């Protein structure tokens with residue numbers, strides 16, 4: 182089989198890339214190990230930067246988002262006894278949107294289906310070949326176990342942290358950086374209206390807590406836990422008690438309303454960057470090339486920003502044989518990746534407690550600074566609400 186671009190992975194990066202290429206008349210084939218239902222039900226990120234929303238809207242993917250998503254002007258930052266609102270619109274003129282990754286996936290899935298996109302779900306043994314040539318290929322077993330080989334002009338690895346693309350870049354060429362944090366998040370989804378209008382990021386001696394949401398009726402909440410925490414030891418009552426303590430139930434009359442928990446999981450906290458994001462005819466985008474801890478809400482937005490750069494670069498290559506965009510892709514994308522890597526690390530280390538009392542003093546000093554100095558608040562707001570695509 183031959184196409185113009187083979188995309189490995191039908192997560193947000195892979196499906197959005199196929200959509201952006203499709204808008205330019207570029208043909209692609211997408212391969213994905215999971216089923217469409219599984220990919221669309223995977224509960225992960227939920228905060229979209231303004232530029233992500235603008236991009237989705239510009240390619241016909243914003244209608245349901247604008248109708249069902251919720252625009253937030255900012256976030257609350259708090260520690261025991263104090264809660265402060267940072268208004269991103271006042272500070273930097275930009276807002277963020279609450280719209281679950283599950284919904285972004287569904288919108289992308291429907292749009293690609295309507296466009297007749299070829300997507301092979303439930304494949305196995307995906308392998309990348311000949312990336313140092315102009316005729317790279319991807320082989321896999323389709324859901325019926327048949328061997329398939331697709332040749333193309335370019336292969337894009339959008340296969341997340343565990344896919345094969347990263348490994349197809351030779352060790353002699355790549356450089357990696359990473360950090361495993363000494364804590365994890367226990368994430369829960371609850372069928373209860375959020376107890377807050379905007380996200381609450383809470384520093385507490387017991388550990389960090391975050392009150393987020395996915396809709397008017399569904400709350401998403403997180404607790405800092407040990408990296409080897411066993412979900413089985415966290416009963417629903419224990420989770421709500423700990424959330425109430427850390428989020429300040431009763432503080433200035435604020436109430437946390439508990440409700441039925443429908444999902445619980447432990448998320449490791451990790452930073453990782455791989456350079457370069459291109460090797461020959463192979464390009465990496467999204468979590469395949471970089472991972473951020475979720476504290477800064479950057480993972481999904483970075484995946485979108487990567488493919489927003491890559492789609493026009495591949496279009497110029499395929500339509501005009503113009504290599505300038507693909508040659509610049511890795512360096513340009515990495516500028517934003519490192520900015521978001523730093524911001525995510527900074528938010529994480531400011532908010533997660535450690536056994537060292539010196540850290541606690543520095544964290545509280547930093548929290549007082551970002552909530553009292555407009556210069557510091559603008560720095561946080563600019564990064565959280567998101568820098569323009571192409572930064």
Ligand SMILES: Cc1cc2nc3c(=O)[nH]c(=O)nc-3n(C[C@H](O)[C@H](O)[C@H](O)COP(=O)(O)OP(=O)(O)OC[C@H]3O[C@@H](n4cnc5c(N)ncnc54)[C@H](O)[C@@H]3O)c2cc1C
Nearest residue numbers: 190192193194213214225226307340341344467468480481
């Ligand atoms: C478990 C988890 C929980 C997260 N939770 C949060 C959160 O709560 N808040 C937040 O802000 N961010 C969260 N994130 C981050 C955010 O969801 C990711 O940054 C985002 O999904 C990146 O999109 P992507 O398309 O690059 O990768 P992914 O969404 O990971 O998509 C990669 C796709 O490639 C497929 N794939 C893998 N291997 C192969 C193969 N061999 N062949 C074919 N296909 C393959 C995978 O099945 C997957 O569908 C989470 C990420 C993970 C992994």
